[in-house]
Amino acid sequence: MAAAVSQRVLRAPACLCVFCGLPGAGKSTLTHRVLGTATEHGWKAAVVSYDELIPEQAYYTEVEEDGVKLKDMHTNWKSHRQAVLQYIEQFLERPEVVVELPSSPLIHGAAWQLCVQPLLQPEELNTDGTPLLFLLDDNFYYQSMRHEVYQLARKLSLGFCQVYLQCDLETCISRNQSRPRPTPVKVIMEMEKRLECPNPHKNPWEFQSISLNSTNDVSKSDIQRVIELISMALNNPLSPAEDNNEQKEADRLKCAMSVVHQADQACRRLISEAMKTARENQVPSEHMRVLAARLNECKATFLLDLRKQFLQEVRFLQEEDVNVAQVVKRAVESVFDDKKNEILSQFIIIHKTM
DSSP, X not given: OHHHHHHHHHHSOEEEEEEXXXXXXXXXXXXXXXXXXXXXXXXXXXXXXXXXXXXXXXXXXXXXETTEEEEEEOXXXXXXXXXXXXXXXXXXXXXXXXXXXOOBTTBOHHHHHHHHGGGGTTTTOSOSOOOEEEEEESOOOXXXXXXXXXXXXXXXXXXXXXXXXXXXXXXXXXXXXXXXXXXOHHHHHHHHHHOOOOOTTTOGGGOSEEEEEOSSOOOHHHHHHHHHHHHHHHHSOOOOOOOHHHHHHXXXXXXXXXXXXXXXXXXXXXXXXHHHHHHHTTOOHHHHHHHHHHHHHHHHHHHHHHHHHHHHHSOSOOGGXXXXXXXXXXXXXXXXXHHHXXXXXXXXXXXXXX
């Protein structure tokens, strides 16, 4: 199977082009403009819009903590993103069976068939060596999200490149509000804090990347830069050869995700204890909601800082080299627990002085 895939790629190159940036940065507009230009260069292209492929409920879910309903990121979101890449891989291996793919709760099947339909024209499939382009349209605000795409491109010896749309927060929020189903402003603001732009100096695998200022409409020269980037990626497909540094980097990211996940669980337990203490001190219900929001905001900031600090200080480590439980315990007890107690004390003191 792998040999067949390699032969097909050599005969008909394919490229995975990642478009990343905040909601409202102009990714969808740009991908469709590139789509219209692709045919002029003899390419078959498809826009892989994660918003259309992934069910809306996958992004956020309503959870209840101590009687207070909150919005939180869905823990299964990663599974949906990986399902998109699996569908791309299956298509590249057997494009003729795209209509026979089993239905999945992770992906809108009808949307996927519409997505890849341009790649199946004409009906005799891609036997003439015409390059295939997958224009991946999503926020991709963590570099680990983009690295998953890179790994697939490398596995199948595809071209890989990235286009980062740099747009100021105010403009993104303004554009987003005009959408039929806008992303909550708070989510965009939080995403802006977490955004990890492509950094070829830090991550060599991101060397095929460009940054476009999309505060104003992208120009024809911007479109030309994207086309030139894709052309370079097509002419320089990745090699699946062993790379120990890549494996170590993947292990480091995996370890970081484990640390953050366990820290999140520990913080949730501490927040639950804090809410219980507040109730025992008869903090009014209207203040309980504010307290819960403050504690969850504190948790989000703590987890973001923990992830950044861990990735900066722990360079290229195998997961077994790190005592995850010890790292989590030290960070939670020395940082988050103190901040939680400070916030809780403020609410109890305010209530007792009323």
